[in-house]
Amino acid sequence: MQSIKINTAEGASLLIMGGTIDDIRDKLPASGLFLITDTNVKRLYGSVFPPATVLEIEPGEKSKTLEVAGDLCRQLLEAGADRSSFILGFGGGVVCDVAGMVASIYMRGVRHAFVSTTLLSQVDASIGGKTGVNLGTFKNIIGTFSQPEFVLCDHRMIATLPEEELQSGIGELVKHGAIGDRNLFFDITASMGRIYDRDPVVLGDLITRAVKIKAAVVRRDPLEKGPRRVLNFGHTFGHVLETFYMIPHGVAVARGMIIAAGLSVWKGEMPYSELRMLEVAIAESGMESDYDLPADVINLISRDKKSEKGSVNFVLLRSVGKTIIRRIPLKELGAFVDYYRERRDRSQSV
Numbered sequence: 001m002q003s004i005k006i007n008t009a010e011g012a013s014l015l016i017m018g019g020t021i022d023d024i025r026d027k028l029p030a031s032g033l034f035l036i037t038d039t040n041v042k043r044l045y046g047s048v049f050p051p052a053t054v055l056e057i058e059p060g061e062k063s064k065t066l067e068v069a070g071d072l073c074r075q076l077l078e079a080g081a082d083r084s085s086f087i088l089g090f091g092g093g094v095v096c097d098v099a100g101m102v103a104s105i106y107m108r109g110v111r112h113a114f115v116s117t118t119l120l121s122q123v124d125a126s127i128g129g130k131t132g133v134n135l136g137t138f139k140n141i142i143g144t145f146s147q148p149e150f151v152l153c154d155h156r157m158i159a160t161l162p163e164e165e166l167q168s169g170i171g172e173l174v175k176h177g178a179i180g181d182r183n184l185f186f187d188i189t190a191s192m193g194r195i196y197d198r199d200p201v202v203l204g205d206l207i208t209r210a211v212k213i214k215a216a217v218v219r220r221d222p223l224e225k226g227p228r229r230v231l232n233f234g235h236t237f238g239h240v241l242e243t244f245y246m247i248p249h250g251v252a253v254a255r256g257m258i259i260a261a262g263l264s265v266w267k268g269e270m271p272y273s274e275l276r277m278l279e280v281a282i283a284e285s286g287m288e289s290d291y292d293l294p295a296d297v298i299n300l301i302s303r304d305k306k307s308e309k310g311s312v313n314f315v316l317l318r319s320v321g322k323t324i325i326r327r328i329p330l331k332e333l334g335a336f337v338d339y340y341r342e343r344r345d346r347s348q349s350v
């Protein structure tokens with residue numbers, strides 16, 4: 001087990017990597033605990049839940065709505081939760097996003113923490129204090145920054161993860177190597193078989209190294225005023241693909257990373273050989289990644305959180321492991337999209 005601390009002016013978070021439920025029992029209140037989970041997680045892990053009032057949501061992205069968050073607040077009120085209550089989000093990315101948001105708005109904020117059960121949430125979603133729900137097809141448009149007091153990542157829980165969700169987590173794992181650690185990137189690609197075997201030791205090592213990258217970024221910029229934007233690598237196009245094709249988040253981010261790396265080459269920031277390396281790594285990870293961009297992609301990006309006044313702060317690569325942020329006018333991005341779609345069509349017709 002390894003602990004990583006994120007201390008920020010807005011709050012501190014302890015990340016317990018490789019621990020078990022027994023490692024958090026003394027961090028939970030003796031009473032006033034409200035546990036938010038989904039029906040799948042409750043079926044799998046309900047027997048190890050600590051004593052708590054349990055509130056359930058439906059699994060999946062469809063639960064990331066203001067209505068679900070509002071309904072949870074109503075249930076908390078009816079169950080007698082007050083300002084001294086403690087919310088434990090127990091689940092994957094959707095549970096952590098929604099439970100974190102509810103904890104940050106219920107009675108203007110109550111204490112909260114997570115038990116993170118999926119690869120995607122252990123490597124990204126439960127870490128760093130972002131909470132959020134979607135508005136129609138627009139991802140995470142409503143949300144808050146609120147650091148969980150602690151996050152437990154028990155890597156053995158990944159054993160029960162369906163393959164599609166494992167692949168989603170692999171996308172975010174690869175992202176951390178691509179933005180911050182070339183050796184991690186190579187180790188992830190070399191360990192794909194062990195990842196699919198859900199080997200908790202290999203997963204623990206790779207996840208912990210990825211989380212250290214994320215923790216360092218969040219410490220510098222907890223509210224995403226600048227440097228934290230690097231964590232959005234692959235997300236500008238990825239979010240469009242995720243909602244358009246209704247595919248898992250990390251799978252969409254994987255394709256988004258390839259397109260963003262293509263843009264990096266197009267803008268002369270990165271050699272083509274680095275793009276190929278990323279393409280090969282993602283192909284070898286076994287996930288489907290050949291999604292075309294929808295025709296109105298620029299219109300959709302213009303309403304993304306990352307767009308400001310007709311431009312988007314875009315995370316590009318200089319090489320695998322090294323990022324650069326450029327402000328790109330939507331018009332220029334449109335020219336790249338035309339080039340990208342034409343090139344994809346041509347390569348498909350040969």
Ligand code: GLY
Binds near residue numbers: 125127128228231232
């Ligand atoms: N998932 C991106 C971030 O936490 O900033």
